[in-house]
Amino acid sequence: MYDRLKGFRDFYPEEMTARRVVIDTLEDAAARYGFREIATPALERTEMYADKSGDGIVEELYAFKDQGGREVSLTPELTPTVARMVVAKQQALSKPIKWVSTRPFWRFEQVQQGRFREFYQTNIDSFGSAEPTADAEILAVAAAALTDLGLTGEDFEFRVSHRDILGGLLRSFDADVDSRDAIRAVDKRAKIERAEYLGLLSDAGLSYDQAESFDDLVTTGDLDEIAAFGGAEVESAVANLRAVLDAAADFGAREYCTVSLSTARGLDYYTGVVFECFDSTGDVSRSVFGGGRYDDLIESFGGQPTPAVGVALGTAPLSLLCQRAGVWPDEALATDYYVLTVGDTRGVASRIARDLRAAGNVVEVDVSDRSFGAQMGYADGINAETVVIVGERDLENGEVTVKDMDSGDQTTVPVESFPGDAASPTYDDIT
Amino acid sequence: MYDRLKGFRDFYPEEMTARRVVIDTLEDAAARYGFREIATPALERTEMYADKSGDGIVEELYAFKDQGGREVSLTPELTPTVARMVVAKQQALSKPIKWVSTRPFWRFEQVQQGRFREFYQTNIDSFGSAEPTADAEILAVAAAALTDLGLTGEDFEFRVSHRDILGGLLRSFDADVDSRDAIRAVDKRAKIERAEYLGLLSDAGLSYDQAESFDDLVTTGDLDEIAAFGGAEVESAVANLRAVLDAAADFGAREYCTVSLSTARGLDYYTGVVFECFDSTGDVSRSVFGGGRYDDLIESFGGQPTPAVGVALGTAPLSLLCQRAGVWPDEALATDYYVLTVGDTRGVASRIARDLRAAGNVVEVDVSDRSFGAQMGYADGINAETVVIVGERDLENGEVTVKDMDSGDQTTVPVESFPGDAASPTYDDIT
Structure with a gap:
C-alpha cells in the first residue's frame, strides 16, 4: 500500500463535484469579461524564480536537476510564466492581453488549514494597459466571481492599497530605507507582534519615531493627510488609487473595496495598486486571495515595457470562505x-x-x-x-x-x- | 529572457479554444456514461512506479528527492494513482467506481510529432466489475467521445486484443517462455524489423519455429483456430473477448472494433482485453490512444482483489487524428x-x-x-x-x-x- 504525499490531496467525486462548480463559476465570470483561457507548463527553469519572486518562494521551490542537466522547478505561481509567455510573443499579441487559467501550483511549505503543498489557483491577468480601468476590471471580475458563487458584500471585502503610496511615504522620511524590506514588514503587520513589526521597520532603516509615524499614516486611511505628508510621488499615487476606485464604482465593484494601506502583498514584483480579499466576519482569518499591479515584471524578463495587473484566486482558501458563508456547493453526485x-x-x-x-x-x-x-x-x-x-x-x-x-x-x-x-x-x- | 523547457508547451488562447472544445467533448461523453470527475496529485512516491509500470516508464521518470528527503516523481501516468486511491477508500466506495479526469503527465522522452515531455490525457477508468459489459462500456465511451468530436467509423478503428490469449498461446508451447518479455515483443512488432521481433521472441524463450507459428496464430485473427490450438485457457479468453464484442454491439461500439491480437500494449499491468485506437487511413501512423483491463493492479497495491478496465485519451495524438480528419475545432476567439x-x-x-x-x-x-x-x-x-x-x-x-x-x-x-x-x-x- 502506497501513501499519498503530505500536503497533496486526492479529490474523490463528491468533493470534486463542488470544486468543479466553484472553478467553473470563476472561469465563467472571467470568460464573460473577455479573459481567454491559456494552459501553461508545470515545470520552468529555476532561474526564472530566483530573482523575481522573493526569497519566501525560492526557499519553498520543488527544485531539481532534470535528466538533461537543467535546473528546473515545479511552478510555485503563475505570474513569471505568463510574463515569459508575453515576452515570447510580444509582437504578435494585441493588447490588452487578457488571460485566465486554473491549475495546480507547488510550494514546499508547512501544511495547515486551507494551505497545501499542491494548491489550485484560478489566475486572471491583464497586460498592456496602465489605465486605472484595467485595475478596476480585475477588481470587478474578482467581485463578479465571488457574487456568482452566492457571496455578498456582507461576506467579503477587498482591502485595497498602493505600493507607490507605501514606497513614497518611506522615501519621504529622512532615512536610508530599504523599501522592499519595509513593505515586507507591512505585509506581515497583522500576523506578528507589534514589537517585531517595528523591529523589522527599524531593520529596514527607519528610526523608532519614524516607524511609529509611518505606521500612523499607513493605518489612518486618510488619503488627503497622506498625500499632504508624502509630497508629489505620494500625491500621484493617491490620485491613481482614487481613479481605480472611481472606475471600480462604474464597474460595480466599489462597494466591496476598502482602502487599507497596511495591505502590502508579500511578492516583490508588485507595483501600484495591490489588494487582498478578506472574510468580512473574520472567521477565515487569513487573506482569501490577492492581486495587484506588476508593471515592471515584463521588462525585467527582457520584454518591452508592458504594464500588467492580475489576481490569483486560490481554491482552498476560497472554499473556506464559501463554507463559512454557507454557499459551498453540494458534495453529491447527480x-x-x-x-x-x-x-x-x-x-x-x-x-x-x-x-x-x-x-x-x-x-x-x-x-x-x-x-x-x-x-x-x-x-x-x-x-x-x-x-x-x-x-x-x-x-x-x-x-x-x-x-x-x-x-x-x-x-x-x-x-x-x-x-x-x-x-x-x-x-x-x-x- | 527566459526559455520554455524543451518538450513543454505554452497554449495561447486561440489554440486553447480548440483544445478546450476537444477536452470538454471527451469529458462530457464520459459524464453522460456516469464517469465522475476526480482530481489527483502531480507528485507521487517514486517506489509506486518502480514495480508496476514497466522499465520504459521508470527510465523516463522526472524523479527527485524533495526537501523532506522523500523520493518523489512527477506522475508519468494516472493508473497507479487511481489504484492507490481505490485502495485508500475501498470500504467506502460503492462499485462500480467510475472515474474521469483530464490533466498533464510528464515523461522525459524524445520529443517528436504528437509526443511531448508534458502531455495531457483524459483518463476514464472503471473499477469493481470483471464482466465483459465493463470492458464494452470503456470501448463505448471512447467511441462516443470520438464520434462527438465529429469522427466517424471511416476515421478510426479500435484494434482489440486479449492478454490471456497471448499468454495462453505462449504457455501452450513446450518451452520455458517469459510471457512478459514475449508480450512486450508483440507490442513492438509493428515498429521493428521482423528479424529483431523474432529475436525478441527467441530471447523470451521460444524456438525459431515456435516463434514463427506463434506469430502466424497472432496474425491470423481466426479465433476458432486460436481456441483450438491453445487449449482451455485460450478458449476461455477467446470466449471473454467475444462476450466483450457482443456487449460492445449492444452499446453501439462494435462497428469500430477489429480483432487484432498483435495489439499488445506495452504496460506490464494489463490483463484481459486490451485495445488501441488507430487512424483508419494510416496517416497518423502511431497508436492514437489505448486502454484495457488491469485486474491485478489493485491487489498488488495492497487492496482487495478488484477488477479494473480503463482508457487514456491523449490530447496531442488525438489532435493529429482530428486535424487529419478535418474536425479539429476552429482556433479562433469568440x-x-x-x-x-x-x-x-x-x-x-x-x-x-x-x-x-x-x-x-x-x-x-x-x-x-x-x-x-x-x-x-x-x-x-x-x-x-x-x-x-x-x-x-x-x-x-x-x-x-x-x-x-x-x-x-x-x-x-x-x-x-x-x-x-x-x-x-x-x-x-x-x-
Missing part, C-alpha cells in the same frame, strides 16, 4: 437515469440508454451483472432521479417501467416510444 | 459584444456591459483609454459579433449605436431599453 435490466434485456436497455445520452443526460447501466436489488441500491447511491426498469416480462407486453426515485412512484410506458422525442422524460411528464 | 466608449461615457457603457454579462454574454470594454479607431480594431481582433457604441453625442439623444461587425450594418436604439429583457440583442433582432 444522475439523470439508471437503466435497470432484469433478465436478458441488455439490447433494449442499451438502446434506451443511448437515446437518453444523445439528449445530454447522465445515464448509467448495469456493468456488473447484478440483481434487481443490487442495481436499485447502486441507482440510489448515485442519486439517480429516474430508474427505467427494462424487464423481460414487461418487454413481452412491449413496455418498460419508469420509476421516480424521490417519490417511489412508477408507471409503465410503451418501449418503442421511450424516450421518444422528449429529451428527459420523467415520471411526472408521463403521468 | 466575443459576443464589445461596448465602445467615445468621450466620457464609461458609466453608461459599464451598465450596459454588466447587463449583457448578466445574461451570460462575453463582453469586453475599453480598459486602455483608446480612440474610437483603436477600440474598433481591438473589437475586430477579438471577433466581436456586435459592437455597442456609447458616444457622448448619441447619449444626448438618449441613444446608443448597435453595429453588426460581420455586415457593418448599424442602427441606434434607446439607451434605457438596451439590452432590456433580450438576453443577447443583435442588429438583426433590433431592425
Whole structure:
C-alpha cells in the first residue's frame, strides 16, 4: 500500500463535484469579461524564480536537476510564466492581453488549514494597459466571481492599497530605507507582534519615531493627510488609487473595496495598486486571495515595457470562505437515469440508454451483472432521479417501467416510444 | 529572457479554444456514461512506479528527492494513482467506481510529432466489475467521445486484443517462455524489423519455429483456430473477448472494433482485453490512444482483489487524428459584444456591459483609454459579433449605436431599453 504525499490531496467525486462548480463559476465570470483561457507548463527553469519572486518562494521551490542537466522547478505561481509567455510573443499579441487559467501550483511549505503543498489557483491577468480601468476590471471580475458563487458584500471585502503610496511615504522620511524590506514588514503587520513589526521597520532603516509615524499614516486611511505628508510621488499615487476606485464604482465593484494601506502583498514584483480579499466576519482569518499591479515584471524578463495587473484566486482558501458563508456547493453526485435490466434485456436497455445520452443526460447501466436489488441500491447511491426498469416480462407486453426515485412512484410506458422525442422524460411528464 | 523547457508547451488562447472544445467533448461523453470527475496529485512516491509500470516508464521518470528527503516523481501516468486511491477508500466506495479526469503527465522522452515531455490525457477508468459489459462500456465511451468530436467509423478503428490469449498461446508451447518479455515483443512488432521481433521472441524463450507459428496464430485473427490450438485457457479468453464484442454491439461500439491480437500494449499491468485506437487511413501512423483491463493492479497495491478496465485519451495524438480528419475545432476567439466608449461615457457603457454579462454574454470594454479607431480594431481582433457604441453625442439623444461587425450594418436604439429583457440583442433582432 502506497501513501499519498503530505500536503497533496486526492479529490474523490463528491468533493470534486463542488470544486468543479466553484472553478467553473470563476472561469465563467472571467470568460464573460473577455479573459481567454491559456494552459501553461508545470515545470520552468529555476532561474526564472530566483530573482523575481522573493526569497519566501525560492526557499519553498520543488527544485531539481532534470535528466538533461537543467535546473528546473515545479511552478510555485503563475505570474513569471505568463510574463515569459508575453515576452515570447510580444509582437504578435494585441493588447490588452487578457488571460485566465486554473491549475495546480507547488510550494514546499508547512501544511495547515486551507494551505497545501499542491494548491489550485484560478489566475486572471491583464497586460498592456496602465489605465486605472484595467485595475478596476480585475477588481470587478474578482467581485463578479465571488457574487456568482452566492457571496455578498456582507461576506467579503477587498482591502485595497498602493505600493507607490507605501514606497513614497518611506522615501519621504529622512532615512536610508530599504523599501522592499519595509513593505515586507507591512505585509506581515497583522500576523506578528507589534514589537517585531517595528523591529523589522527599524531593520529596514527607519528610526523608532519614524516607524511609529509611518505606521500612523499607513493605518489612518486618510488619503488627503497622506498625500499632504508624502509630497508629489505620494500625491500621484493617491490620485491613481482614487481613479481605480472611481472606475471600480462604474464597474460595480466599489462597494466591496476598502482602502487599507497596511495591505502590502508579500511578492516583490508588485507595483501600484495591490489588494487582498478578506472574510468580512473574520472567521477565515487569513487573506482569501490577492492581486495587484506588476508593471515592471515584463521588462525585467527582457520584454518591452508592458504594464500588467492580475489576481490569483486560490481554491482552498476560497472554499473556506464559501463554507463559512454557507454557499459551498453540494458534495453529491447527480444522475439523470439508471437503466435497470432484469433478465436478458441488455439490447433494449442499451438502446434506451443511448437515446437518453444523445439528449445530454447522465445515464448509467448495469456493468456488473447484478440483481434487481443490487442495481436499485447502486441507482440510489448515485442519486439517480429516474430508474427505467427494462424487464423481460414487461418487454413481452412491449413496455418498460419508469420509476421516480424521490417519490417511489412508477408507471409503465410503451418501449418503442421511450424516450421518444422528449429529451428527459420523467415520471411526472408521463403521468 | 527566459526559455520554455524543451518538450513543454505554452497554449495561447486561440489554440486553447480548440483544445478546450476537444477536452470538454471527451469529458462530457464520459459524464453522460456516469464517469465522475476526480482530481489527483502531480507528485507521487517514486517506489509506486518502480514495480508496476514497466522499465520504459521508470527510465523516463522526472524523479527527485524533495526537501523532506522523500523520493518523489512527477506522475508519468494516472493508473497507479487511481489504484492507490481505490485502495485508500475501498470500504467506502460503492462499485462500480467510475472515474474521469483530464490533466498533464510528464515523461522525459524524445520529443517528436504528437509526443511531448508534458502531455495531457483524459483518463476514464472503471473499477469493481470483471464482466465483459465493463470492458464494452470503456470501448463505448471512447467511441462516443470520438464520434462527438465529429469522427466517424471511416476515421478510426479500435484494434482489440486479449492478454490471456497471448499468454495462453505462449504457455501452450513446450518451452520455458517469459510471457512478459514475449508480450512486450508483440507490442513492438509493428515498429521493428521482423528479424529483431523474432529475436525478441527467441530471447523470451521460444524456438525459431515456435516463434514463427506463434506469430502466424497472432496474425491470423481466426479465433476458432486460436481456441483450438491453445487449449482451455485460450478458449476461455477467446470466449471473454467475444462476450466483450457482443456487449460492445449492444452499446453501439462494435462497428469500430477489429480483432487484432498483435495489439499488445506495452504496460506490464494489463490483463484481459486490451485495445488501441488507430487512424483508419494510416496517416497518423502511431497508436492514437489505448486502454484495457488491469485486474491485478489493485491487489498488488495492497487492496482487495478488484477488477479494473480503463482508457487514456491523449490530447496531442488525438489532435493529429482530428486535424487529419478535418474536425479539429476552429482556433479562433469568440466575443459576443464589445461596448465602445467615445468621450466620457464609461458609466453608461459599464451598465450596459454588466447587463449583457448578466445574461451570460462575453463582453469586453475599453480598459486602455483608446480612440474610437483603436477600440474598433481591438473589437475586430477579438471577433466581436456586435459592437455597442456609447458616444457622448448619441447619449444626448438618449441613444446608443448597435453595429453588426460581420455586415457593418448599424442602427441606434434607446439607451434605457438596451439590452432590456433580450438576453443577447443583435442588429438583426433590433431592425
